[in-house]
Amino acid sequence: MILTLTPNPSVDRTIAVATLTRGVVQRATDSRMDPGGKGINVSRALAVNGTDTVAVLPVGGPQGQVMEDLLRAIALPVETVRISQAIRANVGIVEPDGTTTKVNEQGPRMSADEVAALLAAVDRAAAQGLEWLIGCGSLPPGLDGSFYADLVRRGHAVGAKVAIDSSGAPMAAAVAAGPDLIKPNDEELEELVGRRLATLGDVVEACRTLIAGGVGCVVVSLGGKGAVLVTADQVAHARATITDPLSTVGAGDSLLAGYLHALTHGADPATALRTGVAFGSAAVCLPGTEVPTPADVAKIDVEVVDPVDLDLPL
Structure with a gap:
């Protein structure tokens, strides 16, 4: 079972919209509402593709009620923790070519008791038997920057593998704790290693630095250039061509879901990367943060680049 935690x-x-123009009144051509947050997106993609998962998250305020209604409608297995402040409501504006402009709220400030209740919910879900524990997304205001590092240690203490998909100081702290997998995009990887990564070779070298420091595996999403996998003894690059993108929001989450889905069904890491790219590319072809079904994934033709072109510009 795969447990995701979305703080x-x-x-x-x-x-x-037909075209996004700043400073004028515009009419929407369509709109939708989805349960969001990286871990929730990962669990949604896993569940619809037949992999056992449970999503742990806080809920509070009017948006919390909407979230519970949305999750109930899709029958996603969840462990929710009631908090006093309202969770976020984020807005994404999507143009016909798939260009997406997002405005994200900061999120609620949780009390120490609420944070403890959230971690207790993780422990309850983990008691069902856990293969992977996934910590995903930003941290709300006031949550300690060591939160994901503590989660890595918590997962390892119960015998689970731990993956982290975050950014900034929380990601850096988690990396120092030695997670089994991290999934940054190229910009987040640059932030993590503190230098510009101009080529695929630069990305691979940065990943090797992290692995030498204790990270088990790095999967880097590269947007239209696919994704690269780096382990201690392997490098793989996979990509797919998408001609009619609808929304890039949540594509990286679907990529991570596809990778873990394949691993838990016995695939080797390179094959799992191919599946992850298929999931992520399928998500780009869907509106909003809709996650891909097996039928959506089956439509994607993934190219495994062999040999890996380390001179590929990013």
């Missing part, structure tokens, strides 16, 4: 979930409102 800073959101109700995601996606609005489609």
Whole structure:
């Protein structure tokens, strides 16, 4: 079973417009509302593709009620923790070519008791038997920057593998704790290693530095250039061509879900990367933060680049 923890979930409102023009009144061509937050997206993609998962998250305020209604409608297995402040409501504006402009709220400030209750919910879910524990997304205001590092240690203490998908100081602290997997995008990887990564070779070298420091595996999402996998003894690059993108929001979350889905069904890491790219590319073809079904994934033709072109510019 794969458990995801989303400390800073959101109700995601996606609005489609013909063209986004700053400073004028515009009419939407479409809109939708989805349960959002990286871990929730990962669990949604896992569940719809037949992998056992449970999503742990806080809920509070009017958006919390909407979140619970949205999760109930899709029958996603969840452990929710009631908090006093309202969770986030994020807005994404999508243009016809898939260009997405997002405005994300900061999120609620949780008390020490509420944080303890959130971690207790993780422990309850983990008692069912746990293969992977996934910590995903930003941290809400006031949550200690060591939160994901503590989660890595918590997961390892119960025998689970731990993956982290975050950014900034919380990601750096988690990396120092030695997670089994991290999934940054190229910009987040640059932030993590503190230098510009101009080529795929630069990305691979940065990943090797992190692995030498104790990270088990790094999967880096590269947008239209696919994704690269780096382990202590392996490098793989996979990509897919998408001609009609609808929304890039949540594509990286689907990539992570596809990678873990394949691993838990016995795939080797390189094959799992291919599946992850298929999931992420399928998500780009869907509106809002909708996650891909097996039928959506089956439509994607993934190219495994062999040999890996380390001179590929990013």
